Amino acid sequence: MKILFIAPYIGAVYGGTSKMVTNLLEGIGSLGVTIDLVTTNANGSNTLDVPLNEWITEKYYRVQYFSCWHRDDFIISLSLINWLFKNVNNYEIVHSQTVFAPTISITHSICKYFHIPYIVTPHGMLEPWALSYKAWKKRIYYNLFENTTIQNSSAIQAMSSFELKNINSLQFQNTVLVPNGIHRQEFETLSNPEIFYQQFPETRGKTLILFLGRIDPKKGLDLLAPAFAKVYNQFPHAHLVVAGPDNIGFMDKAQNYFLQAGCLDAVTFTGMVSGTLKYAALAAANLYVAPSYSEGFSISILEGMASGLPCIITNGCNFPEAAKAEAAHVVEIDVNAIANALIECLSNPQQAREMGDRAREFIFQNYTWDHAAHKLIQVYQTVIDREPLPEFLA
CATH class of the missing domain: 3.40.50.2000 (Glycogen Phosphorylase B;)
Known part of the structure; x- marks a missing residue:
């Protein structure tokens, strides 16, 4: 062949x-x-x-x-x-x-x-x-x-x-x-988050919510900004990491979403992360969020779940199997739905960790x-x- x-x-x-x-x-x-x-x-x-x-x-x-x-x-x-x-x-x-x-x-x-x-x-x-x-x-x-x-x-x-x-x-x-x-062997042992903290020291000691994807209109950053503002109002130690490349010149508009929402100071835009730094970002994160309007089938979501992170994804991410397996919060493409799921995870950390554990095993077995x-x-x-x-x- x-x-x-x-x-x-x-x-x-x-x-x-x-x-x-x-x-x-x-x-x-x-x-x-x-x-x-x-x-x-x-x-x-x-x-x-x-x-x-x-x-x-x-x-x-x-x-x-x-x-x-x-x-x-x-x-x-x-x-x-x-x-x-x-x-x-x-x-x-x-x-x-x-x-x-x-x-x-x-x-x-x-x-x-x-x-x-x-x-x-x-x-x-x-x-x-x-x-x-x-x-x-x-x-x-x-x-x-x-x-x-x-x-x-x-x-x-x-x-x-x-x-x-x-x-x-x-x-x-x-x-x-x-x-x-995903390659299972890449996630069987989690990376050292210190690598990420050293490069982005403002994230140290914070409760990190990770967005991992391109800076693009379909990724839902216009929804994430007001949703995160609601979260930040209740959890002032929360910090959002927006990690991904800007290959279409959308960064200024994306940053303006968070400026208008009043939470830009609690957001770190890392640019593209890959290799050791990406795995360190996944290890440093407490939650993963994908507020997309549309996806084919996101590898970064699989990576977040394989890292054992509690994940909040929209139904635009096309992953109903994750909801059925109780391995992720799958929510409507809506500001309040995204915010409420993030707040629920932060309010119930033990329950969130258990969902992350289910997610990790679910990905290892099926994807x-x-x-x-x-x-x-x-x-x-x-x-x-x-x-x-x-x-x-x-």
């Missing part, structure tokens, strides 16, 4: 999508499948400092970067498209990452031309909120390009049961459910990259053999 992944970007500033792609590659490659990735050197307003037009060998896969023209997450790479024309026939299946991306739309057309089956992972971009954001542009693009090329795919990977339902509501039938995961890799390999083999998609994945 020889698989080609294609993503318009894997720069860290693009958040969970990039992490999911590389983690899946590692998981699939570790099971003995030959897997390559082609992508661009886009990285927000900058570019990655990587060799171009040559294979770079990672532990379980190869990656090749191509130059591109890009503005924010709108990316076009003529050199990558040219490479696909010459090389796509060397693969049994192509797995594309995200939609509403010109390079990906062209990839699907190339696959159809050469009769190479392809699988599409939308990464939440077909969710109702995502479709309504900049709706008129997306409607035109969707009708001209996306609808037909997605219909022609061999499978569409949804990452949550809600996303599966929403994709099916768009009259797509060839869907499979393969959730994201790892090993699980995801095994499921996707079964999907690949089914597509290659031209058989019906596995029923238990639909």
